[in-house]
Amino acid sequence: MTERIPGFSTLAVHAGAQPDPTTGARATPIYQTTSYVFESVDHAASLFGLQTFGNIYTRIGNPTNAVLEERVAALEGGTAGLAVASGHAAQVLVFHCLMQPGDEFVASKKLYGGSINQFNHAFKNFGWNVVWADPDDISSFERAISPKTKAIFTESIANPGGVITDMDAVAQVAKRAGVPYIVDNTLASPYLCRPFEHGADIIVHSLTKFLGGHGNSIGGMIVDGGTFNWSRERRYPMLCEPRPEYHGIVLHETFGNFAFAIACRVLALRDIGSALSPFNAFLILTGIETLPLRMRKHCDNTLTVAQWISNHPKVAWVSYPGLPGDRFHNLAKKYCPNGAGAVFTFGLKGGYDAGVKLVSNVKLFSHLANIGDTRSLIIHPASTTHRQLSDAQKTAAGAGPDVVRLSIGIEDHEDIIADLEEGLAD
Amino acid sequence: MNHDSYSDSYIRGILNTVKTIAMVGASEKQNRPSYFAFKYLLERGYRMIPINPGHAGETMVGQPIYARLADIPEPVDMVDIFRGSQYALPIVQEALALKPPPSVIWMQLGVRNDEAAALAEANGMKVVMNRCPKIEYGRLSSEIAWMGVNTRTISARKATIGGVQRMSLNRVTAPGGATAASDRVQRGDGGH
Numbered sequence: 001m002t003e004r005i006p007g008f009s010t011l012a013v014h015a016g017a018q019p020d021p022t023t024g025a026r027a028t029p030i031y032q033t034t035s036y037v038f039e040s041v042d043h044a045a046s047l048f049g050l051q052t053f054g055n056i057y058t059r060i061g062n063p064t065n066a067v068l069e070e071r072v073a074a075l076e077g078g079t080a081g082l083a084v085a086s087g088h089a090a091q092v093l094v095f096h097c098l099m100q101p102g103d104e105f106v107a108s109k110k111l112y113g114g115s116i117n118q119f120n121h122a123f124k125n126f127g128w129n130v131v132w133a134d135p136d137d138i139s140s141f142e143r144a145i146s147p148k149t150k151a152i153f154t155e156s157i158a159n160p161g162g163v164i165t166d167m168d169a170v171a172q173v174a175k176r177a178g179v180p181y182i183v184d185n186t187l188a189s190p191y192l193c194r195p196f197e198h199g200a201d202i203i204v205h206s207l208t209k210f211l212g213g214h215g216n217s218i219g220g221m222i223v224d225g226g227t228f229n230w231s232r233e234r235r236y237p238m239l240c241e242p243r244p245e246y247h248g249i250v251l252h253e254t255f256g257n258f259a260f261a262i263a264c265r266v267l268a269l270r271d272i273g274s275a276l277s278p279f280n281a282f283l284i285l286t287g288i289e290t291l292p293l294r295m296r297k298h299c300d301n302t303l304t305v306a307q308w309i310s311n312h313p314k315v316a317w318v319s320y321p322g323l324p325g326d327r328f329h330n331l332a333k334k335y336c337p338n339g340a341g342a343v344f345t346f347g348l349k350g351g352y353d354a355g356v357k358l359v360s361n362v363k364l365f366s367h368l369a370n371i372g373d374t375r376s377l378i379i380h381p382a383s384t385t386h387r388q389l390s391d392a393q394k395t396a397a398g399a400g401p402d403v404v405r406l407s408i409g410i411e412d413h414e415d416i417i418a419d420l421e422e423g424l425a426d
Numbered sequence: 427m428n429h430d431s432y433s434d435s436y437i438r439g440i441l442n443t444v445k446t447i448a449m450v451g452a453s454e455k456q457n458r459p460s461y462f463a464f465k466y467l468l469e470r471g472y473r474m475i476p477i478n479p480g481h482a483g484e485t486m487v488g489q490p491i492y493a494r495l496a497d498i499p500e501p502v503d504m505v506d507i508f509r510g511s512q513y514a515l516p517i518v519q520e521a522l523a524l525k526p527p528p529s530v531i532w533m534q535l536g537v538r539n540d541e542a543a544a545l546a547e548a549n550g551m552k553v554v555m556n557r558c559p560k561i562e563y564g565r566l567s568s569e570i571a572w573m574g575v576n577t578r579t580i581s582a583r584k585a586t587i588g589g590v591q592r593m594s595l596n597r598v599t600a601p602g603g604a605t606a607a608s609d610r611v612q613r614g615d616g617g618h
Binding site (some may be wrong): 003006010011014015016018019020021024046049050051052053054055061063065066067069070073074078079080081082083242246247248249253254255256258261262265 | 433434435456457458459461462465466469535536558561564568569570571572573574575576577578580581582583584585586
């Protein structure tokens with residue numbers, strides 16, 4: 001007998017959620033509580049010893065957050081998820097479970113500027129050393145591998161430059177090196193791209209962007225692909241050695257293919273503390289229900305706007321992989337067949353000053369440092385998000401002085417284009 | 427039978443049918459996966475029988491430990507093998523010698539022995555390999571979703587908590603309210 005497997009849109013509405021078992025509430029309740037009563041002393045002991053499934057304290061787990069975790073894990077095709085306070089928190093927890101002081105990881109240099117900062121500065125203080133590689137030259141990942149390498153990290157669609165990473169090729173490098181491949185899938189969302197189908201072992205998200213989608217909540221997510229054999233590699237003591245925190249249990253042996261998500265929860269989140277508010281989880285869950293509808297509109301609008309802007313006389317270039325002729329167009333067709341996302345950059349012939357003028361002139365676009373909102377957003381990275389980077393770093397990250405980044409919303413595209421037209425006028 | 431993946435209905439059918447489970451290799455050590463699974467399944471209402479020759483005569487979570495399957499004084503529905511894959515074949519042979527033989531052979535997460543599985547299936551047993559019954563129970567009941575695990579199931583039905591929800595009568599009494607006011611009216615000493 002074959003069982004029917006629900007499709008993506010059905011999972012976006014239903015996965016993780018069911019009517020509340022005590023009240024029958026159909027929408028997922030916001031369990032706004034710090035703690036949960038134990039049924040008995042023995043039940044408490046079982047919970048603290050990880051011997052049974054259940055809730056102890058919202059820093060470690062919350063029933064509203066759990067719905068969000070299963071929802072995103074289902075959409076990505078992973079074994080388990082962990083919701084945390086932000087995308088940056090997700091990255092700290094993931095690397096906490098993989099790295100020890102003096103270890104290295106290889107990361108694509110085409111990343112969100114905030115991640116470049118986090119890896120270059122905050123992580124260095126922990127003794128976690130990033131080695132940068134170039135997604136335009138996959139052999140640079142291979143060359144960056146050393147005996148100290150513990151992971152490889154890339155984005156699927158990179159922010160802000162519209163770079164599509166050749167994930168199948170990077171995954172091969174990771175496999176040969178025996179290290180997990182981590183993909184930040186924030187810009188694509190699982191609707192557009194499914195990194196586990198291309199060799200990723202761990203996915204991280206900023207839920208703040210398209211998954212939440214409405215610009216109202218910061219959140220992050222870790223999804224375990226269940227694909228990495230922690231016991232065989234034996235280089236990850238959080239996963240394959242007895243844990244003194246839990247009376248000597250070995251997480252991979254006990255939890256199998258979702259051990260990494262458990263490690264992130266019971267070792268990293270428990271001790272580091274960057275928990276997500278259940279209220280944020282509720283808002284993000286509501287957003288995810290319409291993810292497929294929104295992403296289709298986002299992508300349709302973005303292609304229309306990118307085509308229009310590429311013909312504008314004041315525009316020097318447009319970097320949007322959805323455009324035929326873009327150097328990442330073929331990779332976009334392979335990895336993001338339903339659309340190349342809603343974030344792209346373009347260059348103004350007038351340089352830095354023209355960028356400042358445009359963000360000052362627009363009226364429908366919001367000038368702010370976020371992406372993935374229902375509203376159209378604009379930013380001039382050189383004067384804002386990437387300001388701390390050197391000029392060379394700015395250009396390397398796709399955020400040179402002439403660059404403007406747009407995140408196209410789900411308004412009527414005629415209004416979006418009219419606002420840009422007016423903003424670019426003399 | 428394909429043992430690389432099992433349908434939910436196959437696993438659900440087994441977990442809904444078996445009542446008595448003998449766990450070969452059950453450990454009294456509280457940090458061992460077998461202890462986790464044993465205690466969890468016991469709490470879910472299965473009759474659990476630990477098999478461990480080194481500790482026969484002792485008890486585990488209150489259940490007497492036997493040295494071997496043949497020592498169990500009652501029929502078992504399922505044998506759960508918590509030993510290395512190389513031990514699975516002799517354990518299946520022992521299970522086949524039971525009168526009556528169990529209907530299910532379950533090999534734990536990480537345990538797989540195709541020869542043992544073929545022997546069991548040739549004798550009409552259902553076989554599961556490389557899975558944990560605790561994880562599968564938690565997954566199909568969706569209880570494991572509290573840990574963020576993808577159950578790969580969805581439902582728009584309200585989960586039942588053992589029939590009609592029963593609330594305890596043993597609550598602490600709090601002051602005031604309609605009962606006290608109506609008592610005062612009855613006594614004629616003011617109704618407010």
